[in-house]
Amino acid sequence: MKHQSFFMRSASAMAVTAAFGAVAMAASPDAGSVIGNQAVATYTNEAGDTITVTSNTVETIVQQVAGVTMTSNNNETIAPGGKAFLPHIITNDGNGADFFTLAATESGTGFLEPTGIVFYPDANMDGVADSATPLSETPTLASGEQFGVIIEVTAPSNASGTDDMAVTAVSNLDGTETALNTDTLTISNDAIVELVKSMVADAGSGGNTNIVDAGDTVTIKLTYSSTGLAAAQNYVVDDILDGRLEYVPGSAQWSDATDPLDDTNGSSTPDAYNGPNTATADSIAFDNNGQSVNFTISNIDSGRSGSVTFQAVILDTADAGIIENVATQEVDSVAFPPSNTASIIVDDQFAVSIADTAIDGAGAADATTASGTDDDGQNNDVVTETADAQQGGTIKHEFVLTNRSNQTDNLTLDINTVTDTYPDGTTFRFVGADGITPIIGSVGPIAAGDSVKVTLIATLPTDAAPTGAANYSATVKTTSDASGVSDTSTATFTGAVLASSVDLENAVVGSEGDGLDPTNGGAPWVTYPTDPGAPVTYDMVVQNNGPVSDSYNLSLAQALPAGWTVEFRSADGSAITNTGTIPAGSSDTFTVVITPPEDQLPGDTLVDIALISSVSGQGDRIVNAVTVREIYNVEIIDDQTAQASPGGIVDMTHTITNTGNVAITEGAIDDAGLDNFSGALFWDANGNGVIDPSELVIDNFDDLTDGVSAGVNGLAPGDSISVIYRVQTPSTSTSGVTENSVITLDPSLNNATATDADPTDNAVEDRIVIISGDITLSKFQYIDAGCTGAVGTFTKTRQDVEPGQCIRYKVVAENTGSSPAADVIISDAAPAYTSIVDCGGTCSETLIPAGSTSTVTTSNISSDHGTVLPGWSAELEFTVQVDE
Incomplete structure (x- = not known):
């Protein structure tokens, strides 16, 4: 018998796009959520006054309930004595953690082997069992979480006909909540072909993994097995490659031939095998612009298996993540179930750099993106600043961060303050590419291969020793948030430290803080008492001792505790953040207003005020304190x-x-x-x-x-x-x-x-x-579990409720006075996680007395009861359903 095989690559790739629309839906409340509210009533008393009263609050507690769904039903053909592999996915639809027992029972003739129904885990839900270890229940799943299983079934050799198998997943929480699928198995004596696809990295070099890196070679194998009793005619397999894979020319190999398929429409004669048949295979050229690999075999005898193997390379541009592929098959133009979902995982490849330039994929400096502050003129991973700085001034080092990973990442920045040689008291902060915006947290996201600039600003202490040639350095580190891999660079300062020409002092007797001393021997200069929530106001003096006019930005050198506030005000009382221009040799004053929170506990809090020139970078600091007194109130x-x-x-x-x-x-x-x-x-x-x-x-x-x-x-x-x-x-x-x-x-x-x-x-x-007229308002509730309008016992006490169940409310406005109350109106609203319902008409609102009217929406209800006589009541009953 002659076998014709065609192996081809189509002219274009097939793209499949799934679109998902966002739908506003009510969310089921988590177990333990509290639902409750109050009702309101208004009425007019005998004097014509409009009175408003509120009811008590009624509360319900949401209980944990089970919920489970399972997909999907399978319809498989199986030969006598053969096996079938049936995938299912279980979803926890309850509002809390749960696990589910699994079972499968034949409901028809029962032709399967008694021990031939076995569940296996498929945690990644790719349709292929993860292990050969049977299971009888899922692991514990969080609300909304999914888990996949594969059922392997075996038919005896004398099986015939069609049978249904009931597959169930039962909640462990209540033992009754059940999901059901029905798998239909048909015994057939006709052709049956099973197709299995595998994708293995570095198989030729002895590797056996689906974890790959960009540039790796992946061996793709399509294995077909004719498990039916009849030969499969005109067998066609089509495999559409992912765009991140590139076919390796000349790598296609048919299992029945020694020579590889030559991609040129040539023929190949297969090797002999222990069977009655010989076979030949033809190949046709691959279209390198296409992504479809397909082959045709004219005839596959029953019991025969074979495979077509070829290789593909992971493109260098492939991002990290899963690459999945499914091959489809036909027998004589009739679609058969597709192959399993084979997958490889492009490994997370992490590399980051911080340097004076960007770093390319090969690890070399890319000077097209370089530090704007580096003065040494070399690509040496060191950012050197040579310009002079003042005591209390700032030194800026611009670095280039590069994400050399194969996925988007965020990078954090750190300074090794243990080994840095900057003067004690130097503070460091990072700002973004604009040189202004503070970096809080991570930098990013940064796409794979991209670079961004950041600036390290070192602020010298105001009492740093002047020197003609400093030699300060600090190690700067960047770390990948996703992986923890890191890289370091160096910030170096070789300029002079100049004596400060600005002085910040307290404007009190003695000019506390005169000179470059931010503290009084380590203690605050002045301590101001205050009460919680009461502002403290004190004056400060700025002396410009430099040769030119200057202005100074005002800030806190150290942040105040949460809830504290600081304001800077000019002599005219307006809020400022800058002193304004101060002529050379002159001084100016400003006011500091510190306010502790209303609930501040007693004790002392340091207030570290700093100023820095917006022109020269010169600065100074003063540390005072605010003590909050004990307040009994x-x-x-x-x-x-x-x-x-x-x-x-x-x-x-x-x-x-x-x-x-x-x-x-x-x-x-x-x-x-x-x-x-x-x-x-x-x-x-x-x-x-x-x-x-x-x-x-x-x-x-x-x-x-x-x-x-x-x-x-x-x-x-x-x-x-x-x-x-x-x-x-x-x-x-x-x-x-x-x-x-x-x-x-x-x-x-x-x-x-x-x-x-x-x-x-x-x-x-x-x-x-x-008074003669008096309305009191009370609210009651009971649980209508089935939302059927069933009558219950009203109570004011807290109740338990489950998602999907209903709460029946009753609001009673009672005239306990001695004269009529006119224009009585009761208003209420559906609490959070609920909506007002009528249960299909069985739990509509009830109004007393007769003739009362209501206005109802899904979220609000009001009722007009007219005049209520002394000793009589107006009542409103309505139902809300808890979201599920």
């Missing part, structure tokens, strides 16, 4: 006016805050002034706006359990608490009766060891008026 807000009906109860919420910077562990909290009314002050410890049974009546800061820290009662600096003042009126009260109560924080604090610094904010006055 508590406050309570705000005065309130509330309405109550005879015999009614009214709750008024106040906030107590420790605005000082010392913990308050003891201090009386008093209420006084009520006569016929009665009241008590409760600590709303959980901050839910209502008095819970476990919450305490308090009369002292030491009632605040663990308020400062574990085991320490009280109120920490900067902390606030909510307190609820509950007042009950006697049933004999008549409309218009008023009583006032004053809640006072005693200014004597911490067992009389401290006094409140500002007692003017230590009291609030609550005014309670008996």
Whole structure:
């Protein structure tokens, strides 16, 4: 029997582009998320006043739920006694970490071998098993993470017909959430060809890896196996090479022939083999502009296998990453399943440089991009500055960074301050190519092969010793963020250090800071006391002792702690960053304003003020200090006016805050002034706006359990608490009766060891008026797990909810007064991670009384209930669904 083989390269590459559109979608809340809000109601009382009230807050906690999907169904043909390899990908669709047990069960005639169904890992999801180790479950997957598996099945020699196999992945979290695929296997006596593709680097030299570098040779092998019972006629394979691969001419080899295919339409006679057939193969020329490699074999007998092998080179321009290829196959013009996805990984090749020039791919200097400050005229990896500098002045060294890796990278910069020979007190900073913009973090991203310029600015200390010929140097290092590989260069200064001609002093008696001494023997020159949040203002003098006029930029030599601010102001009070021009031999003043944060704890903070000439680079520094005093201060807000009906109860919420910077562990909290009314002050410890049974009546800061820290009662600096003042009126009260109560924080604090610094904010006055109309608003909830409109028990307590489930809310506006409340309107909104739904009509909003109307969107709802009589209520019920 004669076999015809055609091996060709098409005229053009095939490009496949996938486009993905961004779609705004609701995100499922993570397990543990809190959902909650309040409702609002407005009404008009008998006097015509519009009153607004708010409900309590109800909260629900999102629980972890399982979710899993699996792709995809397979439809494979298998010969009696043969095998099939079935890929699947499992995705964790739950809202927390989970793993999944795997199983496959035949649902039809059951013709597979009982032990012939085995799962293997395919973590990179390329359709080929990663190892020969069977598995029965996935590893733990984060929410949204995927994992691939390959199922190997074996059919007995007497198998026939078609059978379905149910493949399941079951959540370990709940044991019930299941994903199902159905693989259909058909036993066939016709032609079946399996195609396997491999890509191996340096196979000719004994290598056996898919990790490659640019310039490496990759051996690509297309192995075909006729596993059916009938011969495969007109077998065609097409392999489209990735654009990063270049075919090696003359490398094509057919397994049935000793001589290589010659790329010139010549014929090749195969070697004999132990079988009844001989074969020949023809080859035709490769089109070097194309990327398609294909061959045709006119006939492959059952049981015969063979391969076509050729080589390709990884282009030097190939970026790091995976190169994937899939070959397709046909038998007698009928498409058969494609090959596995073969891949090679272009290895991460990292190299970086920092030098006085760019560095090319061969490691040589490329002077077309060179340092603009290098004075030595050599490409020697050293940036030399020879110009003179003043005490406190700056020295600039421009370096060139080159990313010599095969992928985009970011580079960090460092100075070895342990080995540098610059004077003690020298500060270093890096700026970008513009010579101005500070570099914070990494430089980049820098594309493979690209170079960028950076400048190292060394600022000498103002007390650096003058010298006619300095010899300072520092090692500068750049490091790849992606790999950690690094390179070093040297910043050298050989100019003179000139005596400073500018002096920065404190403008106080004695001119503290005169000369080049930034500190007073290591201590600050002047220490200014202040309170938290209170600015400190002091004057400074700049003396231009040079021969020409100059101006000086103002800054902090060392940053202040977070929350602190600094301002520089001229003599007229305007904000400045520069002194303006100061004539030679003259001086000028400016003001420094330092403000600590409102919550600053007691203690000293150094303020290191620096100035530097914008012309000559000369500069000076002064170190002062600001000490923040201990401040004891508590406050309570705000005065309130509330309405109550005879015999009614009214709750008024106040906030107590420790605005000082010392913990308050003891201090009386008093209420006084009520006569016929009665009241008590409760600590709303959980901050839910209502008095819970476990919450305490308090009369002292030491009632605040663990308020400062574990085991320490009280109120920490900067902390606030909510307190609820509950007042009950006697049933004999008549409309218009008023009583006032004053809640006072005693200014004597911490067992009389401290006094409140500002007692003017230590009291609030609550005014309670008996009125005939009074609306109280309450909110309740229950979980409608199936979003079916099922009736539940309403509660104010915290509930648990799962993504996709529903929460039914009820808002009740009750007239507890003695006269009608008109124009009652209830307003509410869907909390975060939810939207208002009607469950297909089964959980639409419910309104009481009859005749009430509503306006509803997916995010807001309001209802108009008209007039509510004394003792009656208006109610709104609606449902929200949690996103999934």
